[in-house]
Amino acid sequence: MERIVDIATDNQHLSAHRGFLVVTRDREEAGRVPLDDVAAVIVHAHGVTWSTNLVVALAERGALMVLCGPNHAPTAVCMPLDGHHGQNARMRAQWDAGKPLAKQLWRDVVVAKIRWQGAVLESRGTPADAFDMLARRVRSGDPDNVEAQAARRYWPLLMGEDFRRDRAAGGINGLLNYGYTILRSLLARSIVAAGLHPSIGIHHANRGNAFALADDLIEPFRPLVDAIAAQLKSRGCLEVTPETKRLFAGLIAIDLPGEAGVTTVSGAAVRLAQSLSRCFETGKSSDLALPRPPSSLELSSLGHPSP
Known part of the structure; x- marks a missing residue:
């Protein structure tokens, strides 16, 4: 592993x-x-x-x-330039992909993220029917910003009414930053290994963001970190410690279901990046292999140290 x-x-x-x-x-x-x-x-x-x-x-x-940085968020990343034997052709296909395809891909990513959020809430005993309805409302490119609407419902239900997601803050936000850093690194590595360029996103397009595509593909995986952070919060663990780092580092080995069988989070990231390269080559968003959430029992067990 x-x-x-x-x-x-x-x-x-x-x-x-x-x-x-x-x-x-x-x-x-x-x-x-x-x-x-x-x-x-x-x-x-x-x-x-x-x-x-x-x-x-x-x-x-x-x-x-x-x-x-001190907030446990990444400030710099050193990554390989040569990641795949077909890198040149795949990057050209990635660059030439039209806006309609990018919008369809982003829709699928947002739908997967919202359904993951609902699964995390249900694993904690919180009704999440609204999230299934929100997922069905997402259109190509998410012009109605349903992703943000879901987030406004999600965070108070998961972390409490007083919680505010702040990347620069410590406490529970620091835990989230650390977990997301691990996922972002995992997705960036998978993207390069698939012969794609991490700065050419399907939705995120900030000129200063060298990992726009990683920030796109991380979205369906984020609720895994959220589930661990919420469990740690319920136990009174609000700071990044050696124990919490071990829990977050172990999330890459969590088993996830998929059409091709059960795989780890690490394997799902590789499948997602490889499938995205095929989407760019074929022009079909249906090839995108998005991760599926594990069972409620498995989600509810996240954040507990291994026996």
Whole structure:
């Protein structure tokens, strides 16, 4: 199973040695992980240094290095330039995709996200019939911004009436930022591996956003993080700690159902990116393999440490 390596202790050095990511402190080894097992390295601590050899070794394996700010949100990402043997053709198809296709794809993404939100609420005993109705109202391109309408209902039901989603805030927002950082890294890696360019989105189009496509494809997966954060909140865990990091890092291994059988979140991200490349090549949005939520029992168990 691929691993998320989180560097949260100050004054450490990261290097590559004989196929391992090696962490040293005061010139003494603190730990090592096989490079082939690494999906992403997330650096939170200050004063951390690393070798160019390590960054190259990670890129050669399609792994990312993510640098985070104090709010646990990513501020920089180092990723490979060469991700797929058919990269040139796929990027050309991605760039040439017309607006009608992009709007249809975004509609499908929004519908999947809203249905995921409803599934998370139902797993916590909250009626969510309205979310099924909202999902049916989404049109091509979501011109009515049903996604935002769903969010205005969703957050108070999940986190309480006083909650406000604020990317710059700490507490429960910091937990969400950390979980989303893991998912964003996972989606960015899958996008590159599929031969697509992460800055060419189907909906997000901010000129300064180098990961617009990752921010598009992350949407159906976000409720997984929300479910873990809500469970942690109910237990009084409101800060990013080593325990909460382990819970979020483990979400890439959660099993999800799909048309091609059960797969992990990591596998679902790969399927989604690969299917999107086919959509660009064929011009058909029906090829998009969006993730499906697990059962209510499995969702309700998220956020609990493994026995």
